[in-house]
Amino acid sequence: MSTGEQLLDVRHLVQEFEVRAQGGVRSGVVQAVSDVSFTLAKGETLGLVGETGSGKSTLARAILQAPAPKSGEVLFEGTDLVKLKGRDLLRARRQMQMVFQDPFGSLDPKWSVARIVEEPLVAFRTAARAERRRRVTEVLDRVGLDPERYADRRPRSLSGGQAQRVAIARALALDPALIIYDEAVSSLDVLIRAQVLNLLERLRSELSLTYLFIAHDLALVKQVSDRVAVMYLGKLVEIGPAESLYREPLHPYTVALLASIPNPDPAASRAPVTKTIRGEPPSPIDPPSGCRFRTRCPRAQDVCAAEEPLLRKLADGHFAACHFPVSDDAPAPALAGGTHDAAAPD
Amino acid sequence: MSESLLEVSDLRVDFRHDGRLVRAVDGLTYSMRPGQTVAVIGESGSGKTVSARAIMGLLPPSAKVTGSIRFDEVEMVGLSEKALRSHRGCGVAMVFQDPTRSLNPTMRIGAQIREAIQTHEKASRGSAQDRALELLELVRLPAARERLEQYPHQLSGGMRQRVMIAIALAASPRLLIADEATTALDVTTQAQIMELLRDLQQRLGMGLIMISHDLGLAASFADDVVVMYAGRAVERAPTQMLFAHVRMPYTRALLDAIPRLENESHAPLAAVPGQPPNLALREPGCPFTPRCPSATDRCREHAPVFEEHEPEHLWACWHPCEDRVRL
Numbered sequence: 001m002s003t004g005e006q007l008l009d010v011r012h013l014v015q016e017f018e019v020r021a022q023g024g025v026r027s028g029v030v031q032a033v034s035d036v037s038f039t040l041a042k043g044e045t046l047g048l049v050g051e052t053g054s055g056k057s058t059l060a061r062a063i064l065q066a067p068a069p070k071s072g073e074v075l076f077e078g079t080d081l082v083k084l085k086g087r088d089l090l091r092a093r094r095q096m097q098m099v100f101q102d103p104f105g106s107l108d109p110k111w112s113v114a115r116i117v118e119e120p121l122v123a124f125r126t127a128a129r130a131e132r133r134r135r136v137t138e139v140l141d142r143v144g145l146d147p148e149r150y151a152d153r154r155p156r157s158l159s160g161g162q163a164q165r166v167a168i169a170r171a172l173a174l175d176p177a178l179i180i181y182d183e184a185v186s187s188l189d190v191l192i193r194a195q196v197l198n199l200l201e202r203l204r205s206e207l208s209l210t211y212l213f214i215a216h217d218l219a220l221v222k223q224v225s226d227r228v229a230v231m232y233l234g235k236l237v238e239i240g241p242a243e244s245l246y247r248e249p250l251h252p253y254t255v256a257l258l259a260s261i262p263n264p265d266p267a268a269s270r271a272p273v274t275k276t277i278r279g280e281p282p283s284p285i286d287p288p289s290g291c292r293f294r295t296r297c298p299r300a301q302d303v304c305a306a307e308e309p310l311l312r313k314l315a316d317g318h319f320a321a322c323h324f325p326v327s328d329d330a331p332a333p334a335l336a337g338g339t340h341d342a343a344a345p346d
Numbered sequence: 347m348s349e350s351l352l353e354v355s356d357l358r359v360d361f362r363h364d365g366r367l368v369r370a371v372d373g374l375t376y377s378m379r380p381g382q383t384v385a386v387i388g389e390s391g392s393g394k395t396v397s398a399r400a401i402m403g404l405l406p407p408s409a410k411v412t413g414s415i416r417f418d419e420v421e422m423v424g425l426s427e428k429a430l431r432s433h434r435g436c437g438v439a440m441v442f443q444d445p446t447r448s449l450n451p452t453m454r455i456g457a458q459i460r461e462a463i464q465t466h467e468k469a470s471r472g473s474a475q476d477r478a479l480e481l482l483e484l485v486r487l488p489a490a491r492e493r494l495e496q497y498p499h500q501l502s503g504g505m506r507q508r509v510m511i512a513i514a515l516a517a518s519p520r521l522l523i524a525d526e527a528t529t530a531l532d533v534t535t536q537a538q539i540m541e542l543l544r545d546l547q548q549r550l551g552m553g554l555i556m557i558s559h560d561l562g563l564a565a566s567f568a569d570d571v572v573v574m575y576a577g578r579a580v581e582r583a584p585t586q587m588l589f590a591h592v593r594m595p596y597t598r599a600l601l602d603a604i605p606r607l608e609n610e611s612h613a614p615l616a617a618v619p620g621q622p623p624n625l626a627l628r629e630p631g632c633p634f635t636p637r638c639p640s641a642t643d644r645c646r647e648h649a650p651v652f653e654e655h656e657p658e659h660l661w662a663c664w665h666p667c668e669d670r671v672r673l
Contacts (some may be wrong), residue, residue, distance in 0.1 A: 051532035051533065051534065051535075052503075052532050159621055160390075161621070189389040189390050189559065189622075190389060190559060190561075190600055190603045190604060191389065191599060191600065191603050191617065191618055191637075192621070193603070194602075194603035194615040194616070194617035195617045195619070197605070197615055197617075198614050198615055198617050201612060201614065216532065216533055217533065217605070218533075218607070219604070219605040219606055219607050219609075220605045222605065222607060222609065222611055223605040223609060223611065223612075223613070223615065224611070224612065225611055226611060226612075242611045243611065246607055256534055257533060257534065258607070259537070260533040260534045260536065260537035261533065261562070261607065262537075262540075262560060262562030262563045262565065262566045262567075263562060263565060263566060264561050264562040264565045264589070264601060264604050264606065265565060265589060266565040266566070266585045266586050266589050267586065267589075267590075268565075272541055273534060273537035273538060273541065274538060274541060277534050279488065280502045280504050280505070280532075280535055281502075
């Protein structure tokens with residue numbers, strides 16, 4: 001559980017990439033993350049939700065300074081990582097680990113499991129060989145892989161779930177404070193995914209870890225998160241306690257995401273998702289003026305194109321960036337021209 | 347019930363791998379009526395995709411297919427490649443997971459759809475182009491006329507999947523197989539494509555087989571659900587009945603492992619231990635035994651028969667689950 005003490009404080013983070021024209025791709029600046037601020041308390045799990053191109057992975061990498069953001073601050077235990085260089089940055093980075101979606105892509109196929117897990121200990125020159133070996137055994141045990149059976153195996157001979165456990169063991173080796181999971185369970189089969197999710201929860205409480213849990217699946221995120229942040233096209237559009245965000249979503253985009261989850265109960269009534277959102281996200285090069293969601297939003301008015309809505313507090317600890325948040329008792333304006341599922345013109 | 351579009355019975359598909367026999371599909375049986383939606387649900391290696399490819403006649407020559415697949419009263423197993431060709435497209439069409447790899451990156455969208463049309467019927471370039479536009483409008487691709495002249499990379503993933511569906515519909519198939527057709531898409535796009543498929547299926551009266559790992563999708567869109575494990579059908583029933591009266595412990599485990607919005611944060615998920623069996627080992631008994639909370643010695647020694655235990659509800663289990671009391 002959260003202790004209230006801040007571990008991470010991200011302020012006005014901006015990350016942009018230049019792209020040159022190639023084939024049908026226009027040149028310009030991709031505004032991958034635009035002025036994102038949030039905090040993360042020690043022992044807390046913040047879920048970060050968004051679709052392809054929302055900037056959630058870019059944000060995670062910018063926190064780790066890989067690469068450093070274009071502007072903004074990343075305060076980790078009070079120190080701004082953006083200002084750190086060389087050895088100081090390395091020392092701070094030890095505290096932060098990341099686990100990726102594709103375990104096989106992130107594990108060297110030629111290395112044994114033991115060597116993979118030991119590698120960060122070698123890189124940071126933490127201890128003598130015997131001590132490193134002891135640590136490898138310890139973390140393999142922690143993630144539920146019997147060291148006797150798995151230490152000498154190669155990634156190829158592992159299942160997806162086992163390989164992801166190895167990636168988690170590697171992340172744990174340096175005893176970090178923060179672990180960022182970037183769609184870390186998204187490609188696993190349902191039953192294996194439940195096993196790994198339960199493992200993540202156990203590790204968090206046993207080792208007092210702090211998590212940033214990135215995924216596109218809102219139901220999955222709820223399972224592990226204290227608070228949830230929703231990103232759309234580089235912007236943070238809503239952030240709040242998990243319970244209140246799911247019970248009373250404020251941003252129309254969050255409402256659409258929730259409506260898109262297939263309900264495993266056939267008796268549940270289900271409003272068509274095309275009533276809550278239309279089309280697909282526009283390009284992050286040259287995003288829409290004002291609110292970036294307005295081109296797909298059933299509630300959009302003229303003001304949404306003219307003025308960018310700022311993130312504002314609408315309930316206890318619950319913020320949204322919307323001129324017409326869903327909690328307002330006023331009914332949603334009707335979608336012009338009935339239901340669309342055609343994209344707005346690019 | 348009399349008229350059936352597809353009847354799969356005792357379908358077996360064997361592959362040879364490292365000199366060993368791997369039975370990817372082991373005695374699959376189900377049938378569907380015209381206009382029905384059947385979801386075939388399973389995890390990786392359950393045989394769901396291999397069984398769909400068998401229906402399409404798309405398996406490699408190394409695959410040994412036995413049993414029977416009757417489509418519109420015609421036996422498909424053992425049919426020549428030439429006969430299969432006319433069956434594919436007009437009879438059955440398929441949409442795959444990855445629209446990027448299914449489309450030709452060097453051909454304009456219009457040309458790819460025209461090709462699909464002209465494979466199946468004699469049509470002039472002009473009339474094929476008109477039909478291509480109709481198809482793109484049918485799958486509600488925005489700015490359809492301009493898209494005809496574009497290349498796949500100029501479209502988003504969701505739009506490309508709409509194009510794939512248009513191509514699949516080119517020869518007015520009576521059965522459409524969607525193999526994880528929305529898995530690679532974003533959540534809001536996935537929901538839009540599923541709603542489109544359901545709408546098309548109802549409008550055109552096609553049969554639809556949804557191959558998926560997601561029981562949630564099945565609950566929302568299917569009439570009947572077939573759950574597969576280790577190459578076998580383990581439970582099958584009309585959707586409402588299946589979800590209200592789960593009998594097979596594997597289906598129960600799948601449902602309990604899905605994170606749900608109603609769950610409290612940090613509530614542990616009911617997770618069964620272990621992994622799916624190695625299909626090359628071919629052990630007797632029920633393949634779910636090592637992971638099953640209800641397993642006994644009987645399960646290890648004798649495989650339960652997949653049969654109808656309650657009206658329209660089939661399962662293969664010696665110790666079926668009892669109905670849960672709903673709180």
